[in-house]
Amino acid sequence: MSTTQKANDLQKNIREGWQDSSIAEKYARAETATHPYANIIIDKASIASNITNHNSTVNALDFGCGTGIVTAVLYEAVPKEKWNNVEVLGGDISPHMLDYLRGRGAKNGWTGLTTQIVDGANIQLENNQFTHIFANAIIFFLPLGTLQKLVDLLQPGGFIGITTWVSFGWYTYLERAINNMSNPPSLPTSSEIRDSFEKGNAWHDPAFVKQQLEETGLQDVELVVEKRNVECGTPAQFCESMTMPMSLISGHWEESKRQETLKEVMSELKKVLIEVAGGEEEMCYMQMEGIVGVGWKSAKKA
Numbered sequence: 361m362s363t364t365q366k367a368n369d370l371q372k373n374i375r376e377g378w379q380d381s382s383i384a385e386k387y388a389r390a391e392t393a394t395h396p397y398a399n400i401i402i403d404k405a406s407i408a409s410n411i412t413n414h415n416s417t418v419n420a421l422d423f424g425c426g427t428g429i430v431t432a433v434l435y436e437a438v439p440k441e442k443w444n445n446v447e448v449l450g451g452d453i454s455p456h457m458l459d460y461l462r463g464r465g466a467k468n469g470w471t472g473l474t475t476q477i478v479d480g481a482n483i484q485l486e487n488n489q490f491t492h493i494f495a496n497a498i499i500f501f502l503p504l505g506t507l508q509k510l511v512d513l514l515q516p517g518g519f520i521g522i523t524t525w526v527s528f529g530w531y532t533y534l535e536r537a538i539n540n541m542s543n544p545p546s547l548p549t550s551s552e553i554r555d556s557f558e559k560g561n562a563w564h565d566p567a568f569v570k571q572q573l574e575e576t577g578l579q580d581v582e583l584v585v586e587k588r589n590v591e592c593g594t595p596a597q598f599c600e601s602m603t604m605p606m607s608l609i610s611g612h613w614e615e616s617k618r619q620e621t622l623k624e625v626m627s628e629l630k631k632v633l634i635e636v637a638g639g640e641e642e643m644c645y646m647q648m649e650g651i652v653g654v655g656w657k658s659a660k661k662a
């Protein structure tokens with residue numbers, strides 16, 4: 361198989377992974393990894409102080425919203441009596457994520473929340489409409505032009521915040537699990553996995569993230585690079601949240617044995633996690649390192 365064919369297959373695996381009907385339940389756990397970075401984005405957007413002090417209104421897009429952690433952090437930041445000032449569109453390619461977010465919104469009384477299927481590779485939303493766009497842990501899956509398209513969707517003076525990963529904390533556990541196997545399948549290096557996610561773009565490099573933001577014409581571009589030790593649930597829950605990365609990694613294995621190999625690797629991974637956590641009911645942790653990049657669109661109309 362050619363390298364391009366392999367890369368295309370892996371990208372296909374990623375896209376299909378998000379369409380799995382149980383993805384939202386599984387992903388909800390992994391939110392602990394993206395939550396700290398959602399906090400940074402919402403803090404940098406100064407939404408709460410602007411609403412409180414200037415009674416401003418928010419018309420936000422939570423792009424690649426997943427189970428909605430950025431929307432949740434946004435609503436938590438705004439005093440409840442000002443929730444009417446907030447409108448959020450949760451956009452994602454996965455209908456299961458959107459179902460989950462709608463349920464979360466209904467439970468919490470986020471009446472300004474609507475959801476819509478949005479494919480970052482083919483965005484059909486109208487330009488100049490959002491005051492804020494959040495793209496937490498999503499932009500690196502997408503073609504380079506997506507960032508410019510998102511900026512186009514912003515009103516003049518609007519804010520955008522994106523998060524990318526420097527490294528994935530789960531890799532060392534997986535490597536250990538595979539090394540423990542008597543007949544181990546191949547494991548791509550962490551940079552190969554990162555390249556598959558990023559399609560060869562250097563989203564893991566702060567200088568690249570800054571350059572990409574500035575090239576769209578954004579102003580006051582600022583970066584925060586932060587390591588966080590995040591809780592990822594019990595060993596069984598951790599394994600469940602690995603569905604997406606494993607759909608990518610298992611794409612490297614021989615198709616006829618893929619499901620069987622995956623089962624063996626996951627069983628070994630669970631053993632490693634039980635050992636590290638100190639028991640089946642104990643919590644697992646992993647270190648994530650993320651880059652949050654924010655910027656503001658010029659207040660002048662183009």
Ligand SMILES: C[S@@+](CC[C@H](N)C(=O)[O-])C[C@H]1O[C@@H](n2cnc3c(N)ncnc32)[C@H](O)[C@@H]1O
Pocket residue numbers: 378391394395398423424425426427428429430451452453454457478479480481495496497498501502
């Ligand atoms: C790693 S999750 C991040 C979710 C959420 N933003 C968070 O902070 O937890 C990536 C999300 O992007 C969505 N996604 C993947 N490809 C997409 C695309 N082409 N267009 C829109 N959303 C996409 C997935 O369905 C998933 O919900």
